[in-house]
Amino acid sequence: MRWLRNWRRRRIVARHPLEERLWRRARARLPFLAGLSAGDERRLKEMAMVFLAEKQFTPVRGTVLGDGDRVSIALQACLPVLELGLDWYDGWVGIVVHPSDFKVSRSETDEHGVVHEWNDTLAGEAWPGGPVVLSWDALDEAGSVALGGANVVLHEFAHKLDMMDGEVDGVPPLPTPQARRAWIAVLERELARFRREVDAGRETFLDPYAAEHEAEFFAVASEAFFESPNALQADFPQLYDLFRSFYRQDPAPRLRT
Ligand SMILES: [Zn+2]
Incomplete structure (x- = not known):
């Protein structure tokens, strides 16, 4: 099974190399992708293509995702697992992208059995065994303020590693x-x-x-x-x-x- 998986992945890498123009565009927007050795850069690009083949993007509420956007998310998601391997993202497939920060209802039962309910506005969310949810506005922000700014992709995928x-x-x-x-x-x-x-x-x-x-x-x-x-x-x-x-x-x- 593992062999088949690796073989499938090798085939994806061979058949769908990352287009140079998409890589250059992501690099320009994400300065933290700089400084990788030639070998690491090649591996990151290969992982991103496998990631794109294995994960399923669902843009919701009118979000339009282009190839460049998917590649940008994939590269950011793969950087943290460059040495750990893509298996760290096993067990789920969905990446849901909202146009802007989204509201979610929360509820929690305290030690007295009282249920508390409230609404949160989120830029991203990661569910154990479920999808990663991202806000397009927050993604765009990650590109423009990459020097020290918040990065919702790195953030939510770090939660995924934590949840393993x-x-x-x-x-x-x-x-x-x-x-x-x-x-x-x-x-x-x-x-x-x-x-x-x-x-x-x-x-x-x-x-x-x-x-x-x-x-x-x-x-x-x-x-x-x-x-x-x-x-x-x-x-x-x-x-x-x-x-x-x-x-x-x-x-x-x-x-x-
Ligand atoms: Zn968080």
């Missing part, structure tokens, strides 16, 4: 129990420090939204790891080291100017 073990807790699957303990120790320490800065009203490099939950801290810091790795390394050196060993990439040198 069934829990949305800022702890992706790790090879050993020791690695898991070390991860939690660093994440909690850095998050506690970040929360103190946010509470003190200090200007923070990471979006204060990251203080909400371990899972959001992981997702927001992962955006920074790929988009503004030198700033992340300067402010959160231990977190940077943790992510470098998890993602098996070192983006800081490749984006140093």
